[in-house]
Amino acid sequence: MAMRALDKVVVVTGASSGIGRATAIDFARRGAAVVLSARSDEALHEVARECLDAGGRAMVVPADVTDQAQIHHLARRAIDAYGGIDVWVNNAGVIAFGRFEEVPDDVFAGVIATNFLGTVHGCRAVLPHFLERGEGVIINNASVVSTVGQRYATAYVASKFAVRGFSETLRQELVDEPGIHVCTVMPGTVDTPLWQHGANFTGRAIRPPGPVSAPETVAAAIVDLAERPRREVFVGAPGRVAEIQQAMAPGVSEWALARFYERNMFENRSAPHTDGAIRHPLPGHGVSGGWMAEHAAAGKDERRFSWTNLALFLLPIGLMSRLPMGAGGRHAF
Template sequence: MSPLSAAKPSPSDRSSGPADATPHTLRQVVVVLTGASSGIGRAAALAFAAQGASLVLAARNRETLQSVADDCERAGARALAVPTDVTDPAAMSALAQAAIDHFGQVDMWINNVGVGAVGRFEDTPLASHRRVVEANLLGHMHGAYAIVPHFLARGRGTLVHMISLGGWVATPYAAAYTASKFGIRGFSESLRAELSGHPGIHVCEVFPTFVDSPGMSHGANYSGHRVRPPPPVVDPRRVANALVALATRPRARTYIGAQARPGILMHALAPHLMARALGWVGGAAMRHAAPADRTDGNLFEPSRGCAIDGGFRQKARSADALWLGLGALAGVAVAACLSSNARSTR
């Protein structure tokens, strides 16, 4: 059955939302998911489909997006594919309206789109910096602007923002990405405060560490070197399962990956030291990486691939020792910094 021909739910099916669902089924839940064509998005779509949720899937590439919708329907879910560019606020409003018109309601909206541009700040075209901020930060704001009025009218709903550890810890050679992620975190906290008088509406932030998705391969690269995420990397399916859990148990913040909390703590205690350490490691990794052509990646054109995995987990083991050593060094440095601060206050 085509997603466009899926039967609309009856009025009785529309009466329940995430608060009424059980951990074993989301059959009465309607989820809008952006960035659904590959990586975390595709994994999440399939995870929600396995629980019986009705899905409205958004991405720029119609063909790959439809393939995800078809897979979800084969899993027994209802799925509607709506090609959408999150940088276009009118398109995001149309996405929300399409979901409401087709399924009668939206219970959960997941802003999952994330793009990046790797390279020195001055070597990266300004248009590319702008595009990263437009897709990541403004894309999340466009999604929220489109769906929050619907949540307010219903008195309930769950809005999820995919952020990453980059929302707490700056990433060298990815200035616009870092700026956008810090911005999304600030936006989420502000919006959560505004909606605090509506206990049925939740604003959730998700902070995974580096994920083994095709995102880095699809992204723009102006560094002149082949890049890959530092190990250990997280399975996209683990992030997808965390998103499914938020449908029944919304929480303000979800951290995924072994480095998440230690990284945030080290940044809070010794931000300048952390920045220098990351800059040194990032620069060393660039110098030793294989050469690569400059590319705009998927900033201005949709990605063509639809894989969930990026293939980085198989390549990561040889570099684990470097990152474990860095973690130990940073830990010692932070301890020394705290000891110095304690002596200075005596």
Template sequence: MTRLRRGYRAGMPLTRSLDDSTVVITGASSGIGTATAYALARRGAAVVLAARSEPALRQVAQRCRELGGRALAVPTDVTDLESVQRLADRAAGEFGRIDAWVNNAAVSAVGLFDEIPVAEFRRVLEVNLLGAVHGFKAALPHLGAAGGGVLVNNASVLAEVAMPYQSAYNATKHGIRGLADTVRQELRVTGRGQISICTVLPASIDTPFFRHAANHSGRELMPPPPIYPPEVVAETIVRLLRRPRREAYAGGAARLLGLQWRLAPALVERGLGWYAHRTQFGPGARVDTSGNVYHADAQGRRDGGWNGRRGQLVRMTAAFGLAAAGTAVGTMAAIRRSRLER
């Protein structure tokens, strides 16, 4: 009998090998979406690339073909259900079926909650959360028609923890995680367990995301370290397609943060707030901008230029710091429990 790792269920992976599978990826014009497309193309998959920026999509599609995959670029607005359904129909029409779907499209508005315009807050909800809802609605019938498949949601570790100045983004990522859990339950109790629903929880990733975000902080934005390359998330998604599980962290810091949050949520909430307040901003001043919340500006780049040659050192230093903080959190939680039990 094959021993399964915790979190896995038998009978849930792709029904075909990756080199015979069709995978739809939203938010494919930059960052994690682009890196995932390249990772799948190297394995011979057919990738259907969706985003608002058609020139960037065509650039990514061409690179996917050079890497050995098949590719179709479909400009798509994930806030429009009909647009997402047309995406699914184009994918199935071009390659015969859909075997997997990756909900990855996301935008953010950074700033204090009371300084983010309501219209921008609503738009972040529409792109991130409603966009995922539309992905579910479009993908599930096709995955069922293919005899099963995998739907992966890129949720961020901020689906489990929280970070200041990211209220709209935090809310959408928590919502995506809850949506995935609920739909997974519904599929299971209605006899459709051949469709897997997976959620990825990445740490800070080196993508153009922070450069593209709406910014109402008055300061330069940057991802809090440790910062991981987008390929870390891409390879996590590939593993989920092959061996699905409910959730998977991408980047050791994400796993550590999740553990700390579960051990001592109030303490870690305060500590992470302090940490993010000091590491999320650079020295430069910035005027208010709506970024790419309303208009696409992707250029087919995987990375955001944050790592540089010091990237590995920064990741290691921050990881040691987080580990030390985790030890302190665990010790304090244990002391607290001991006192309560007396």
């Protein structure tokens, strides 16, 4: 179903910052009515003003995606205000850093509840409406780590694998509903406040491992999915490469990625343990987390860093031809 964003009603969860904020503004710029949802009422009103300035319409409905009743209320408010919903973007997300055994149980559960169950709650809220109308687009933000692991982020990775598998299964259940689309977007490392808002139990300050993409790039991909729905879309080349290397050489890929994150995900300073934004929203709700500017300021060191990233991504594929073959003609990893 080819869909123009103009004159469409779009619900965006996690709209107060980062990818969600950029996505809401992009939809508004194209003339959509955007229903903004997140936990921070003040930040949502800031985004609403930006959407109005961009030429769209906007409504604020604060809600916590972990509460199914609040998300059903969000859907009802959107339908009552605009007569229906055309696109629902499940984008709300949080992250916790630390070794699995160091992350508290409630923090681990909080990541799963926001990232995965929040997506489930969004789909439960909007799917009956789409089934009644016979059309609609759901876009789930699953991240590149729905295809490969990420050291020190077990809960986040588990939640994103769940989102991707849930989306695949939901598409199967909707196979006889050609007007309803479930799309999965899988961005790589993005310059958002997620990194500053993450729970952290590593004892070290966190930084996003480059290369870092702009939130607006992901937002453009989401808007494009609303107009031209597809099953899955990677944003950025590293995600495609990582998926290929994981499929072809999983053992070596896991080793290389473990070393990659250990080397590139920490700053050279300590940091206290924190629950981050798991339980409550934190200040700092811009689109950007400031990381692209920091990487650009690194100049020559950043360029060298990018070449290191590329080598680590390609290492498993390069080693494949040198490793022994296992049963059935497959490499033994």
